[in-house]
Amino acid sequence: MFEALLQNIGEKIALTNEETAQLKTYFTPKKLRKRQYLLQEGDVCKNLAFTEAGLLRLYSVDDKGIEHMLQFALPGWWVVDIYSFLTGEPSRFNIDALEDSELLLLSQENFEAMMAALPKMERYFRILFQNNIIAKERRLESAIAFGAEERYRQFEQAYPDFVQRIPLNLIASYLGITPETLSRIRRKLARKN
Amino acid sequence: MFEALLQNIGEKIALTNEETAQLKTYFTPKKLRKRQYLLQEGDVCKNLAFTEAGLLRLYSVDDKGIEHMLQFALPGWWVVDIYSFLTGEPSRFNIDALEDSELLLLSQENFEAMMAALPKMERYFRILFQNNIIAKERRLESAIAFGAEERYRQFEQAYPDFVQRIPLNLIASYLGITPETLSRIRRKLARKN
DNA sequence: CGGGCCTTTGACTGGTTTCAACTTCTGTGG
DNA sequence: CCACAGAAGTTGAAACCAGTCAAAGGCCCG
Numbered sequence: 001m002f003e004a005l006l007q008n009i010g011e012k013i014a015l016t017n018e019e020t021a022q023l024k025t026y027f028t029p030k031k032l033r034k035r036q037y038l039l040q041e042g043d044v045c046k047n048l049a050f051t052e053a054g055l056l057r058l059y060s061v062d063d064k065g066i067e068h069m070l071q072f073a074l075p076g077w078w079v080v081d082i083y084s085f086l087t088g089e090p091s092r093f094n095i096d097a098l099e100d101s102e103l104l105l106l107s108q109e110n111f112e113a114m115m116a117a118l119p120k121m122e123r124y125f126r127i128l129f130q131n132n133i134i135a136k137e138r139r140l141e142s143a144i145a146f147g148a149e150e151r152y153r154q155f156e157q158a159y160p161d162f163v164q165r166i167p168l169n170l171i172a173s174y175l176g177i178t179p180e181t182l183s184r185i186r187r188k189l190a191r192k193n
Numbered sequence: 194m195f196e197a198l199l200q201n202i203g204e205k206i207a208l209t210n211e212e213t214a215q216l217k218t219y220f221t222p223k224k225l226r227k228r229q230y231l232l233q234e235g236d237v238c239k240n241l242a243f244t245e246a247g248l249l250r251l252y253s254v255d256d257k258g259i260e261h262m263l264q265f266a267l268p269g270w271w272v273v274d275i276y277s278f279l280t281g282e283p284s285r286f287n288i289d290a291l292e293d294s295e296l297l298l299l300s301q302e303n304f305e306a307m308m309a310a311l312p313k314m315e316r317y318f319r320i321l322f323q324n325n326i327i328a329k330e331r332r333l334e335s336a337i338a339f340g341a342e343e344r345y346r347q348f349e350q351a352y353p354d355f356v357q358r359i360p361l362n363l364i365a366s367y368l369g370i371t372p373e374t375l376s377r378i379r380r381k382l383a384r385k386n
Numbered sequence: 387c388g389g390g391c392c393t394t395t396g397a398c399t400g401g402t403t404t405c406a407a408c409t410t411c412t413g414t415g416g
Numbered sequence: 417c418c419a420c421a422g423a424a425g426t427t428g429a430a431a432c433c434a435g436t437c438a439a440a441g442g443c444c445c446g
Binding site (some may be wrong): 360361363372373375376377 | 428
């Protein structure tokens with residue numbers, strides 16, 4: 001149950017066996033069926049969620065009912081509406097499972113308690129956040145600097161796994177284009193080969 | 194020289210006088226003239242820079258020579274190519290001054306040393322990074338979910354100061370649109386009032 | 387086997403870019 | 417202090433990319 005998490009942490013900081021044992025006590029395992037919500041718009045995001053298995057997504061829904069994909073979470077990824085989690089404000093986002101999934105939840109209280117008890121984890125999360133910033137910066141640059149086709153190419157290259165696993169319309173939403181446009185881009189790129 | 198920095202840190206964590214004194218020793222003051230570079234594409238980003246006074250920008254330049262604004266830095270803001278800073282890889286970005294500016298530089302070595310000597314600063318930077326992620330998430334959602342006019346409205350609302358202080362063409366670049374389009378948007382919005 | 391969702395395709399629309407010209411503003415040297 | 421060159425902003429016309437609307441085909445799951 002903790003394989004992916006411990007590996008992920010182990011890549012960034014070193015914990016003793018004792019610390020590892022203590023670490024586990026802060027997490028709550030949770031299984032999610034396909035299409036089941038972890039967070040719904042209007043609720044407060046009370047947990048950091050680590051994906052042990054499966055696939056989640058975080059998205060918003062606009063006035064017209066259109067969904068906008070902000071994040072996917074494969075095994076080894078964290079997912080959270082960090083704003084709601086930190087401030088306690090209701091979330092504008094939804095998180096649900098695209099496939100049956102296994103999660104490890106870390107509540108706000110346990111998050112704080114863990115930081116106090118295991119100061120090394122400050123470092124772990126700082127590194128996590130650093131990496132997240134780098135990734136978001138890339139995506140942002142891509143979004144403001146390039147057209148649809150180029151954005152899709154970069155996405156393919158950055159996440160070759162996703163392309164197989166995630167429905168076209170969700171990738172389109174992630175890129176900020178319509179499913180129709182993405183379909184046409186794929187046809188065009190396929191022809192070139 | 195340290196006013197803005199100490200205030201910014203004080204909002205997030207509490208330091209004793211001793212710790213404050215020690216903190217200062219890790220920073221190097223630097224003045225930048227308008228148009229002067231802090232970082233040029235191809236160089237390694239060796240410093241975190243805190244803006245005490247003035248105005249900086251971080252941007253990339255694409256194949257066609259077009260600049261893409263990724264960040265502005267007013268007093269109280271940090272600016273860095275975090276990827277280059279952390280990995281030691283050459284930067285794809287430029288940082289330069291839009292106005293005469295005063296900075297406090299924190300080198301990689303001093304950053305690490307400071308973290309070790311003042312563990313509270315782990316927390317400060319974690320909070321900083323959290324806030325940065327929230328801000329980038331907002332901008333990203335805006336970029337993929339809305340058209341040019343709506344994006345500009347949100348920008349105006351989020352950063353009313355910037356609109357006065359920053360040239361139109363840089364705001365356009367920040368929003369991922371052309372200066373012409375932004376000029377027309379402004380005309381249209383002005384008419385409505 | 388049937389229904390619903392996802393994907394594809396086509397025709398049309400509309401927002402943005404591109405290109406070009408002109409104006410306004412700013413800074414710098416004669 | 418003026419003149420002028422370059423940068424910044426505005427405006428218009430044409431081209432283009434992506435979105436919208438509509439319909440049909442494919443595929444999975446119940």
